[in-house]
Amino acid sequence: MGNLTVAGYLINKTGLTNIKVAAPTPYDYDLSIGVRKDWPELIPILDRALLLIDEEQRNAIQQRWLKLHYEVGVDYALVKRMAIAVVIIILLITGWMLFIQRKDRMLGAAKAETEAANIELQKANIKLKELDRLKSMFIASISHELRTPLNSIIGFSGIMKCGAYSELDDKYQDYITRINRSGLHLLALITDIIDISKLESGRIDIIVSDFELDEMVFEAVDSIRQQVENKGMSLETGVSKGISMHTDRTRLLQCLLNFLSNAMKFSEHGTIYVMAKEQPENILLSVRDTGIGISEKDCLRLFEAFERIDSHLSVKAGGTGLGLYLTKKIATELLQGEVGLETRLGKGSTFWISVPKMLAARD
Amino acid sequence: MTTALVIEDNPDNMLLICDILEFNDCGVLKAETGLQGVSMAKELVPDFILLDIQLPDIDGYKVLQRIRASEEARSIPIVAMTSYAMVGDREKLMDSGCDGYIEKPIDPGVVMEQIQRAIGGKA
Numbered sequence: 129m130g131n132l133t134v135a136g137y138l139i140n141k142t143g144l145t146n147i148k149v150a151a152p153t154p155y156d157y158d159l160s161i162g163v164r165k166d167w168p169e170l171i172p173i174l175d176r177a178l179l180l181i182d183e184e185q186r187n188a189i190q191q192r193w194l195k196l197h198y199e200v201g202v203d204y205a206l207v208k209r210m211a212i213a214v215v216i217i218i219l220l221i222t223g224w225m226l227f228i229q230r231k232d233r234m235l236g237a238a239k240a241e242t243e244a245a246n247i248e249l250q251k252a253n254i255k256l257k258e259l260d261r262l263k264s265m266f267i268a269s270i271s272h273e274l275r276t277p278l279n280s281i282i283g284f285s286g287i288m289k290c291g292a293y294s295e296l297d298d299k300y301q302d303y304i305t306r307i308n309r310s311g312l313h314l315l316a317l318i319t320d321i322i323d324i325s326k327l328e329s330g331r332i333d334i335i336v337s338d339f340e341l342d343e344m345v346f347e348a349v350d351s352i353r354q355q356v357e358n359k360g361m362s363l364e365t366g367v368s369k370g371i372s373m374h375t376d377r378t379r380l381l382q383c384l385l386n387f388l389s390n391a392m393k394f395s396e397h398g399t400i401y402v403m404a405k406e407q408p409e410n411i412l413l414s415v416r417d418t419g420i421g422i423s424e425k426d427c428l429r430l431f432e433a434f435e436r437i438d439s440h441l442s443v444k445a446g447g448t449g450l451g452l453y454l455t456k457k458i459a460t461e462l463l464q465g466e467v468g469l470e471t472r473l474g475k476g477s478t479f480w481i482s483v484p485k486m487l488a489a490r491d
Numbered sequence: 492m493t494t495a496l497v498i499e500d501n502p503d504n505m506l507l508i509c510d511i512l513e514f515n516d517c518g519v520l521k522a523e524t525g526l527q528g529v530s531m532a533k534e535l536v537p538d539f540i541l542l543d544i545q546l547p548d549i550d551g552y553k554v555l556q557r558i559r560a561s562e563e564a565r566s567i568p569i570v571a572m573t574s575y576a577m578v579g580d581r582e583k584l585m586d587s588g589c590d591g592y593i594e595k596p597i598d599p600g601v602v603m604e605q606i607q608r609a610i611g612g613k614a
Binding site: 272280 | 599
């Protein structure tokens with residue numbers, strides 16, 4: 129029997145109630161019989177005797193000698209403090225986990241929303257591309273459909289007008305000329321309208337090239353020179369050599385031709401001046417005529433579609449009424465420039481267009 | 492006398508072109524579909540070809556391709572006729588192997604000029 133039982137016995141015997149065995153100690157007990165050192169032969173004999181003591185007897189011995197209860201005494205103060213600490217930690221951890229969970233859920237919801245929005249966008253994009261393609265096809269097929277019968281009208285009347293196969297009766301010659309002219313007018317209208325619809329739907333291709341401004345101006349002037357001289361008027365140009373341009377030549381030419389054509393149609397005499405002025409970033413092209421001029425109230429509407437001045441010259445002039453509208457659109461939307469007009473009623477008009485020499489690249 | 496092959500599906504346009512050509516002393520061969528045009532080009536080897544780009548059976552560009560791909564007809568001058576007149580078209584046609592380009596509605600003066608130029612270019 130070990131120290132524990134001795135201690136217990138002593139405590140009981142001496143009545144030390146203020147001592148308690150309060151914790152498990154590493155001392156275990158075992159039944160054993162102490163033997164004098166000089167009688168070692170007794171050990172195996174006594175050991176066998178011990179083994180013969182059965183369970184019940186062991187318990188009895190135990191009861192008699194181990195009259196001590198020990199309990200694991202609890203240091204309540206420490207326990208309380210630890211319990212509180214643990215509870216607090218648990219609360220903190222739980223709180224933290226709940227917080228994380230909420231964040232996760234919010235993130236998940238946001239992600240799902242983004243995903244859904246993305247899918248919607250993709251669908252819308254596909255639809256837009258399809259609409260775009262249909263629009264292109266529409267414009268192309270309208271153009272084709274309208275031009276096909278015109279091909280016959282203009283073509284056949286053109287050949288007849290030339291008297292290719294036989295001379296025509298004067299009356300019929302007149303008729304055929306009118307048919308031919310109407311056909312050409314219709315063609316011009318269709319071309320302008322298609323141009324405008326292309327511009328409106330943003331599908332005009334801009335073809336940028338490098339060219340000399342004076343060459344372009346001379347080309348425009350040459351194309352209209354005959355008609356001008358037939359009317360008894362003259363043309364003068366003031367364009368310096370060596371002005372290099374980097375922009376859409378065809379479109380700029382189109383605008384200039386429009387101004388020239390108007391100048392010629394709405395003048396009956398005098399000279400048409402074509403001037404180009406070079407500025408640091410831009411060039412200013414102007415066409416001045418000594419024609420009928422334009423009243424203030426007409427000025428405002430002039431660049432609108434189908435607007436024409438009320439004048440005896442308008443009827444003779446022909447044209448589509450779309451020229452200035454288209455010119456303005458081309459100048460402002462394609463060529464990144466401006467158009468304008470200065471005029472005095474009865475004195476003449478100056479139409480001008482100002483565009484950058486270098487067309488800035490678009491995205 | 493020069494002989495032209497005209498590949499055009501619209502009868503009015505065909506008549507117009509042929510009359511202009513005959514007036515200018517050209518012999519005329521007529522094909523009303525793209526496929527017909529390709530085989531006639533290969534068999535009859537005209538001096539030049541006028542090709543309508545908007546054909547009903549196969550795309551005018553395909554006709555161009557096949558004629559250019561054939562041994563017999565590869566080097567015949569081809570002038571395209573089109574009414575699309577979209578800015579990119581001219582470049583696209585020239586890149587695909589055309590030697591000239593006529594916009595519809597046709598201007599008789601332009602027709603002969605383009606043809607002369609195309610033939611001249613190839614000569």
